[in-house]
Amino acid sequence: MLKCPKCGLEVDVSFIKHTCSKCGEPLLLEVDFEKIAERDIESLIPGELKKVTLGEGRTPLIDYRRFLLKLEFLNPTGSFKDRGAALTASRALIAGWKTVIEDSSGNAGIATAAYSARAGVKVKVYAPADAPAGKLRLIRAFGAELKTVRTRDEAHKAALNDQSGVYVGHVVEPLFIEGMKDIALELVNSKKRFEAIVAPVASGTLFLGLYKGFKELVKLGVIDEIPTLIPVEACGYTKLSKYLKSISLTCGENERSILADALRLTIVPRLHQIAEIAREVSPYTLTVGDETIGEALRELYSIGLPVEPSSAAVYAAAKYVAKEFSGNVVVPLTGSGLKYVPMPNELLDRYLF
Amino acid sequence: MLKCPKCGLEVDVSFIKHTCSKCGEPLLLEVDFEKIAERDIESLIPGELKKVTLGEGRTPLIDYRRFLLKLEFLNPTGSFKDRGAALTASRALIAGWKTVIEDSSGNAGIATAAYSARAGVKVKVYAPADAPAGKLRLIRAFGAELKTVRTRDEAHKAALNDQSGVYVGHVVEPLFIEGMKDIALELVNSKKRFEAIVAPVASGTLFLGLYKGFKELVKLGVIDEIPTLIPVEACGYTKLSKYLKSISLTCGENERSILADALRLTIVPRLHQIAEIAREVSPYTLTVGDETIGEALRELYSIGLPVEPSSAAVYAAAKYVAKEFSGNVVVPLTGSGLKYVPMPNELLDRYLF
Numbered sequence: 001m002l003k004c005p006k007c008g009l010e011v012d013v014s015f016i017k018h019t020c021s022k023c024g025e026p027l028l029l030e031v032d033f034e035k036i037a038e039r040d041i042e043s044l045i046p047g048e049l050k051k052v053t054l055g056e057g058r059t060p061l062i063d064y065r066r067f068l069l070k071l072e073f074l075n076p077t078g079s080f081k082d083r084g085a086a087l088t089a090s091r092a093l094i095a096g097w098k099t100v101i102e103d104s105s106g107n108a109g110i111a112t113a114a115y116s117a118r119a120g121v122k123v124k125v126y127a128p129a130d131a132p133a134g135k136l137r138l139i140r141a142f143g144a145e146l147k148t149v150r151t152r153d154e155a156h157k158a159a160l161n162d163q164s165g166v167y168v169g170h171v172v173e174p175l176f177i178e179g180m181k182d183i184a185l186e187l188v189n190s191k192k193r194f195e196a197i198v199a200p201v202a203s204g205t206l207f208l209g210l211y212k213g214f215k216e217l218v219k220l221g222v223i224d225e226i227p228t229l230i231p232v233e234a235c236g237y238t239k240l241s242k243y244l245k246s247i248s249l250t251c252g253e254n255e256r257s258i259l260a261d262a263l264r265l266t267i268v269p270r271l272h273q274i275a276e277i278a279r280e281v282s283p284y285t286l287t288v289g290d291e292t293i294g295e296a297l298r299e300l301y302s303i304g305l306p307v308e309p310s311s312a313a314v315y316a317a318a319k320y321v322a323k324e325f326s327g328n329v330v331v332p333l334t335g336s337g338l339k340y341v342p343m344p345n346e347l348l349d350r351y352l353f
Numbered sequence: 354m355l356k357c358p359k360c361g362l363e364v365d366v367s368f369i370k371h372t373c374s375k376c377g378e379p380l381l382l383e384v385d386f387e388k389i390a391e392r393d394i395e396s397l398i399p400g401e402l403k404k405v406t407l408g409e410g411r412t413p414l415i416d417y418r419r420f421l422l423k424l425e426f427l428n429p430t431g432s433f434k435d436r437g438a439a440l441t442a443s444r445a446l447i448a449g450w451k452t453v454i455e456d457s458s459g460n461a462g463i464a465t466a467a468y469s470a471r472a473g474v475k476v477k478v479y480a481p482a483d484a485p486a487g488k489l490r491l492i493r494a495f496g497a498e499l500k501t502v503r504t505r506d507e508a509h510k511a512a513l514n515d516q517s518g519v520y521v522g523h524v525v526e527p528l529f530i531e532g533m534k535d536i537a538l539e540l541v542n543s544k545k546r547f548e549a550i551v552a553p554v555a556s557g558t559l560f561l562g563l564y565k566g567f568k569e570l571v572k573l574g575v576i577d578e579i580p581t582l583i584p585v586e587a588c589g590y591t592k593l594s595k596y597l598k599s600i601s602l603t604c605g606e607n608e609r610s611i612l613a614d615a616l617r618l619t620i621v622p623r624l625h626q627i628a629e630i631a632r633e634v635s636p637y638t639l640t641v642g643d644e645t646i647g648e649a650l651r652e653l654y655s656i657g658l659p660v661e662p663s664s665a666a667v668y669a670a671a672k673y674v675a676k677e678f679s680g681n682v683v684v685p686l687t688g689s690g691l692k693y694v695p696m697p698n699e700l701l702d703r704y705l706f
Contacts, residue, residue, distance in 0.1 A: 054657050055415045055424050060408025071408050074427045077659055078691050114657035137694045141654050301494050304407050304467030306430055338431050338691035341490045 002174050003030035005273065013049070014095035018172040019269075026172040026270050031216055041185050044216050045178050051090035052119045056082040057182055061190050064303065066322050067315075068194055070183065070332045073307050077114045077138070078107070078336030081170065084179030084205060085111035088168050089119040091175045098122060099165030103155040105202065105262050106135030107335050108170045113144035124165060126155035132261060134339040153267045171203035172269045180209020181216070187330060188217055195327025196228040198286070198318045200310060200334060201240065202265040204274040207231055211277045228325070229281045231274075232317040234260035234310070235289040239268055243275040245284040249292045249316055259290045259297075262310035262335060286320060288313040300333070308335035355527050356383035358626065366402070367448035371525040372622075379525040379623050384569055394538050397569050398531050404443035405472045409435040410535055414543050417656065419675050420668075421547055423536065423685045426660050430467045430491070431460070431689030434523065436532030437558060438464035441521050442472040444528045451475060452518030456508040458555065458615050459488030460688055461523045466497035477518060479508040485614060487692040506620045524556035525622045533562020534569075540683060541570055548680025549581040551639070551671045553663060553687060554593065555618040557627040560584055564630045581678070582634045584627075585670040587613035587663075588642040592621055596628040598637040602645045602669055612643045612650075615663035615688060639673060641666040653686070661688035 003010050004020035005028050011021075019026050036043045054076040062069050072080035085108070092100055099122040102112040109125035116123035125139050129148040139146045149155050159169055170176040183206070187194070199207045207229060214226040231240055236256030238246060257263065268274070278285065296319070297312035307315075311333040318331040356363050357373035358381050364374075372379050389396045407429040415422050425433035438461070445453055452475040455465040462478035469476035478492050482501040492499045502508050512522055523529040536559070540547070552560045560582060567579040584593055589609030591599060610616065621627070631638065649672070650665035660668075664686040671684040 053415065055413025055427070058411070058413075060411075060429075062406065062408045071429065074408070074429065076413075076424065076427065076657065078689075114659070117655055118657040134691070134694050138659065138691070141659070141690075141694060142657060143655055302470055302496055304429065304471040304495060306467070306491065306494070336431075336691055337494075338487070338491070338689055339694070341487050341494060341692070 001030045001032070002027040013091060016095065016166060018167070018174060026273070027174045028212070029174050029178050033219060036220065039220060039222050041189060041217070041220070041222060044185060044213070045182060049087055049090050049175065049178070051093050052086055052115055054082065054086070054114065054118055056086050058186065061187070061192065066328050067318055068192055068328050068330045070187070070330060072183070072332050072334045073311065073336040077110045078339055079111060080180070080183070080206065080332065080334045081108040081111035082115070083182055084170050084173070084176030085115040087175040087179045088112065088170070088173050089115035089121065092116070092121045092166070092168065093119055097166045099124065100168040101159050101162045101165045103127070103159035103169050105152050105264060106131040107262055109144070110135060110138045110142070112168070113139045113142035116144065117142045122165065124162065126159040128152045128155055132340055138339065152265050156267050170205055176205055177209045177212060180206045181213035183332065184210045184213025184217065188223055193328060194227065194330045195325045196230060196321055197330040198230045198232050198314050198321055199332060200263055200314050201231040201233055201274065202263045203268055204270055206332065206334070207274055208270060208277065211281065226281055228283065230317065230321055231278055231282055231285040232314045233285060233287045234263035234313060235287055237264050237266060238285065238287045239266060239271055240275060240278055240285040241287070244278050244282060247284050247286050249286060249288045249320060251287055251289040255289050257290050257293070259293045259309035260288070260313045262308065263313065286317040288316050292316045305333065306337040307333045308337050308340060311335050354383045354385070355380040366444060369448065369519055371520070371527060379626070380527045381565065382527050382531050386572060389573065392573060392575050394542060394570070394573070394575060397538060398535060402440055402443050402528065402531070404446050405439055405468055407435065407439070407467065407471055409439050411539065414540070414545065419681050420671055421545055421681050421683045423540070423683060425536070425685050425687045426664065426689035430463045431692055432464060433533070433536070433559065433685065433687040434461040434464035435468070436535055437523050437526070437529030438468040438532070440528040440532045441465065441523070441526050442468035442474065445469070445474045445521065446472055450519045452477065453521040454512050454515045454518045456480070456512035456522050458505050458617060459484040460615055462497070463488060463491045463495070465521070466492045466495035469497065470495045475518065477515065479512040481505045481508055485693055491692065505618050509620050523558055529558055530562045530565060533559045534566035536685065537563045537566025537570065541576055546681060547580065547683045548678045549583060549674055550683040551583045551585050551667050551674055552685060553616055553667050554584040554586055554627065555616045556621055557623055559685065559687070560627055561623060561630065564634065579634050581636065583670065583674055584631055584635055584638040585667045586638060586640045587616035587666060588640055590617050590619060591638065591640045592619060592624055593628060593631055593638040594640070597631050597635060600637050600639050602639060602641045602673060604640055604642040608642050610643050610646070612646045612662035613641070613666045615661065616666065639670040641669050645669045658686065659690040660686045661690050661693060664688050
């Protein structure tokens with residue numbers, strides 16, 4: 001059952017929209033706690049929603065100094081988006097949709113293309129033309145119809161206006177959040193101790209999913225409280241600075257990040273859901289600039305981890321956070337650097353090659 | 354303990370060479386079965402050899418028609434070589450080596466570079482200049498010293514002659530085989546039923562590792578017999594056709610595969626170990642050509658799996674095998690396609706983009 005977090009309206013998971021018919025708020029999946037046995041973590045994502053898989057999830061969680069690195073870039077298409085795309089494709093099958101529409105800075109488009117291919121559903125992806133060439137090529141490689149527009153925000157608007165299929169944009173799709181939630185369940189299942197989690201915020205699905213997961217785990221009696229969640233944004237693309245304290249990790253004057261291509265979104269349908277949560281569980285939001293990202297990227301490669309620049313932004317943020325907290329800090333490394341390396345890129349080359 | 358499979362000489366794991374001092378045969382790790390409890394699969398790879406990790410292994414095994422697809426391309430640096438590189442780097446730490454030397458068509462060099470970086474060991478990698486640009490760039494990105502030569506075979510010779518560090522080439526390194534063996538242990542641990550396994554053979558480490566794993570599992574009483582193992586080679590690079598029946602899956606006249614870049618090795622130090630095993634457990638060797646590889650690659654992308662061309666060769670072989678066996682066929686998809694996509698490549702484009 002999908003539920004509006006604002007007015008409480010409930011609809012079936014095969015409902016064709018992602019926002020509430022009454023008040024326009026993006027919907028969320030409502031867990032039926034009466035059907036779940038005590039401490040049965042697995043059932044927080046109902047099995048009947050898992051119809052399509054490419055082996056996503058159960059990613060490694062490795063120790064490095066005081067960090068717990070969650071290697072989300074080892075999902076099938078190279079990013080954490082695969083978890084959400086798997087459940088979204090499942091919803092398309094349940095509802096019988098023939099064509100779906102997505103907008104993306106790259107990774108979510110790749111994931112949606114791959115899982116739609118697996119499900120036998122046609123897909124059209126809108127993306128900014130200046131997304132990394134490797135990402136755009138992958139979207140096409142999976143057989144999706146790729147439409148490039150000028151910016152990430154324009155991609156969102158164009159996808160919303162496309163009437164040739166059902167819009168399943170991860171920025172609003174309720175089941176996408178459930179895929180992200182699974183990361184919280186895995187972190188708790190690992191039995192490893194941690195005090196804080198840093199999470200990249202573009203459309204905020206990971207941030208929302210982690211919060212929803214921890215909140216449900218509290219309700220289920222598995223954990224006592226929701227851990228500290230710290231949003232990470234890119235210079236020039238912060239949405240949260242008007243809601244909570246914002247700390248800049250070396251943003252240049254008027255800097256708009258180029259390296260953090262996965263974080264360059266400003267139209268965020270779930271923004272006030274994110275802001276409300278951030279006020280509850282975040283001491284501040286961290287905004288990271290390209291120089292800091294480049295250095296962090298070099299460091300991650302120097303310990304053998306081929307991640308994408310946007311993930312290095314999150315690691316850089318975690319290093320800041322680790323100075324303020326005494327416990328372990330969880331760092332989701334969300335995207336693979338393998339999509340980048342073969343492409344000569346002056347800026348990237350300066351740090352890496 | 355390392356042991357010569359030919360003359361029986363035993364040496365410690367910190368022994369600086371990989372071949373027998375008496376007869377020149379590449380060594381293998383000898384499992385001490387007296388120290389292992391009944392059916393204790395995990396102990397077949399001694400814990401004290403696992404000193405370096407980036408979260409390799411435990412890759413997904415997904416069902417697709419009658420295939421069990423083992424997604425080895427989801428290892429940290431995008432290939433199954435990570436399993437071997439992890440144990441090899443551990444041996445370097447145990448033995449106290451400061452600099453190691455590797456030769457590779459790409460993936461093993463990437464893996465060795467990443468795990469050496471993690472272990473804090475210097476590394477020099479020899480590779481053919483015509484390896485995919487993305488692979489060569491990754492080797493450098495992890496901080497390795499990259500030396501390019503004309504062919505894969507020349508890379509092997511040059512690495513052997515380099516006296517500036519300890520040669521740990523995966524083509525002979527005993528612990529590399531142990532990493533490959535782990536795949537056999539995971540397949541049996543999965544409890545899924547299968548009748549045959551196809552395995553790419555370049556230096557043959559996967560083929561040897563799978564066999565060694567299944568043989569030890571038989572000895573441990575976990576399984577009754579070694580499953581059928583079918584080698585897969587690339588047109589123009591077959592080493593096994595003189596030892597057993599060879600079936601060509603559309604090799605053109607004098608074709609030398611370009612797409613299967615990971616299979617282009619002809620100098621194989623462990624060749625007679627491989628041939629001996631193949632005569633025991635393989636009905637034939639399959640040799641695959643670029644047209645067949647390209648079609649198989651397109652098919653794998655069409656179900657959402659971004660693998661490299663050499664892995665598509667193995668899938669093409671599995672389709673042939675599935676017609677001859679009634680049970681499930683295991684297909685290790687060994688390498689990631691993400692290392693390729695951003696690079697325009699006329700031949701690859703014809704099939705994929």
